[in-house]
Amino acid sequence: MATDKQTKIRTKTQDGVTDVLVLVSHPMETGLRVDPKTKEKVPPHFIQKMSFFLDGKEVASSDLGTAVAKDPLIGIKLKGAKPGAKLKVTWSDNKGESASEETTIS
Amino acid sequence: MKKIFLFMAVLGVFAATSPAAMADPATDLKNFQAYFKKKFPTVPFDEYANGFYVLPGMGTYREQWMLYNEFPPLELGLAIGKKIWETPFKNGKTFASCFKNGGKNIAQGYPYWDDATQKIRTAEMDLMDCARKNEANLSFLTADLGKDQGPRVQLAELTAYFYSLSQGQRIKIDVSSPGAIKAYEEGKKYWWQRRGQLNFACANCHMDLAGKNFGGNQPLSAALGHTTAWPAQRLEWGRIETIHFRYMTCNSQIRAKSQKHGSEIYNDLQFYETYMSSGLPLTAPAMRN
Numbered sequence: 001m002a003t004d005k006q007t008k009i010r011t012k013t014q015d016g017v018t019d020v021l022v023l024v025s026h027p028m029e030t031g032l033r034v035d036p037k038t039k040e041k042v043p044p045h046f047i048q049k050m051s052f053f054l055d056g057k058e059v060a061s062s063d064l065g066t067a068v069a070k071d072p073l074i075g076i077k078l079k080g081a082k083p084g085a086k087l088k089v090t091w092s093d094n095k096g097e098s099a100s101e102e103t104t105i106s
Numbered sequence: 107m108k109k110i111f112l113f114m115a116v117l118g119v120f121a122a123t124s125p126a127a128m129a130d131p132a133t134d135l136k137n138f139q140a141y142f143k144k145k146f147p148t149v150p151f152d153e154y155a156n157g158f159y160v161l162p163g164m165g166t167y168r169e170q171w172m173l174y175n176e177f178p179p180l181e182l183g184l185a186i187g188k189k190i191w192e193t194p195f196k197n198g199k200t201f202a203s204c205f206k207n208g209g210k211n212i213a214q215g216y217p218y219w220d221d222a223t224q225k226i227r228t229a230e231m232d233l234m235d236c237a238r239k240n241e242a243n244l245s246f247l248t249a250d251l252g253k254d255q256g257p258r259v260q261l262a263e264l265t266a267y268f269y270s271l272s273q274g275q276r277i278k279i280d281v282s283s284p285g286a287i288k289a290y291e292e293g294k295k296y297w298w299q300r301r302g303q304l305n306f307a308c309a310n311c312h313m314d315l316a317g318k319n320f321g322g323n324q325p326l327s328a329a330l331g332h333t334t335a336w337p338a339q340r341l342e343w344g345r346i347e348t349i350h351f352r353y354m355t356c357n358s359q360i361r362a363k364s365q366k367h368g369s370e371i372y373n374d375l376q377f378y379e380t381y382m383s384s385g386l387p388l389t390a391p392a393m394r395n
Contacts, residue, residue: 006185010177025182070344071179 007101009089018078018105020052022089023071030066045095050074053088054081064091081105131281131290131381138382141313142330154331155386157394161317167325171393178393180266180339183259183346187267190260195240201264204236213272214388215279217377219286226289226373229265230348252354252367255345262348266337266391275388277334279381286377293378296371302362308375311360324359325395333380335392346391349376 008023024047031044044066051061060076081087085105092098129137142154146161153160159168191201191209202208217228237244249257281290300307311320312329320326336349350372354364365371 006182008177008181008185021177023177023179023182071182073177073179 005097005099007089007091007099009087009101009103011087011103011105013081013083013105016080018081020076020078020087020089022050022074022101024074024091024099025071026093028066028068028070028072032066045093047072047091047093050089050091052076052078053090054078055085056088131287134294135382135384139330139385142316142328146317146328151385152387154328154383155334155389157331157335157392158317158325158327161328163317164325167395171395174341174393178339179344180346180391180393183263183339184266184270184391186260187263187265187346190244190264191267195237195242197240199240201233201236201268204232204239209268210271211275213269213390214275214277217373217380218280219283219289219377221283221285224285225370226377228368228373228376229268230261230350230368233261233264233268250367251348251350252364258348258351258367259345262337262346262351265348266346269337269388269390272388273390277380277384277386277388279377279384281381289374289377290381292371293374293376296375297378302357302360304360304362306360308356329379329382331383331386333376333383334386334389335394336390338390338392338394340394342395 006023006025010021010023012019026047027045028047029042029045031041033042034040035042046066046068047064049061050064052059059078062074064072064074083105086102087105088100088102090098090100139151142149143151148162149160158164159171194200206212213229216232217226219225220227234247237247244257244260245254246257246261251258251261281287297308300310309329311326312332315326316328318326333349336352337346338352339346348367350367350369353372353375354367357364
């Protein structure tokens with residue numbers, strides 16, 4: 001399912017270790033919050049799975065839940081990623097929305 | 107009878123000379139900036155553009171700030187602002203067509219005194235007028251900006267992108283015309299006047315108590331460099347907001363009545379504050395606590 005949410009990736013390599021940061025604009029609703037106007041609970045809406053692929057091979061995956069804050073910033077460290085390698089990040093949430101973003105490691 | 111006339115004439119002379127006796131903006135500016143130089147002698151002038159993080163004793167806050175500046179969440183809002191800026195209106199023009207130099211490197215002159223309308227003009231006002239002139243259908247044109255968060259944030263994001271085009275430019279405000287001086291004096295009065303149940307003036311917290319904590323957990327910024335970062339994203343809010351919204355929340359924090367978003371007095375205050383930060387580079391949009 002298409003999404004209007006932004007996914008941004010930033011990488012930084014130092015001493016052979018690549019720092020990967022992923023910023024997603026996502027409401028991360030837990031389902032427990034009450035809308036102050038309608039007095040009804042806001043339905044849950046959160047990212048469940050985020051995976052990282054280096055040149056098509058999965059290098060990391062994480063299960064996220066309601067404990068993660070709004071507009072989450074997720075970071076991983078990669079060892080031995082070569083400059084010019086393609087890094088792909090995909091995520092999907094409980095409403096079936098998903099997105100993927102690609103970047104080249106510098 | 108003659109005496110009364112003479113008396114009135116003397117009064118008239120006094121009334122005429124008293125404005126000249128007031129300090130002019132340039133002297134005010136010198137005193138204002140000298141105050142902070144004396145208060146925080148170790149802080150270089152340009153650093154004030156980075157908010158309270160540079161003040162002595164704020165090292166922990168500064169470290170955190172540097173960390174989240176690696177990938178600041180305001181980039182999400184800024185990207186939305188950029189999209190609005192670049193999306194053409196129905197007539198094919200974009201926001202850039204309304205501004206000199208395509209909107210680049212001009213924000214350091216905002217807000218400015220407009221002789222035609224005899225009012226202070228902020229960047230938000232110019233952006234909104236531009237959208238109106240080109241018959242754009244944007245929600246912030248009709249919404250009550252003080253109450254409706256969605257449209258206000260959209261306007262803040264657009265303004266943030268406008269300011270980002272002028273990043274690093276040094277603030278230069280023109281206060282030469284008589285109208286500008288009048289607005290300046292209004293803003294100055296608001297800045298120094300005590301208000302609210304806690305009976306604070308803006309100057310109490312942001313000059314006398316600058317660099318200290320308010321109520322334990324609210325670090326107080328120095329007034330110098332206040333406007334350079336706005337529209338800014340506060341961690342507490344998690345979204346980009348306009349400077350007028352910050353003024354509103356500031357007023358309610360000292361239990362005072364907030365003025366309307368976009369009201370003239372806030373424009374004057376912004377004018378005064380920005381003039382007092384003359385010479386500092388623009389850092390907007392930035393992250394703030």
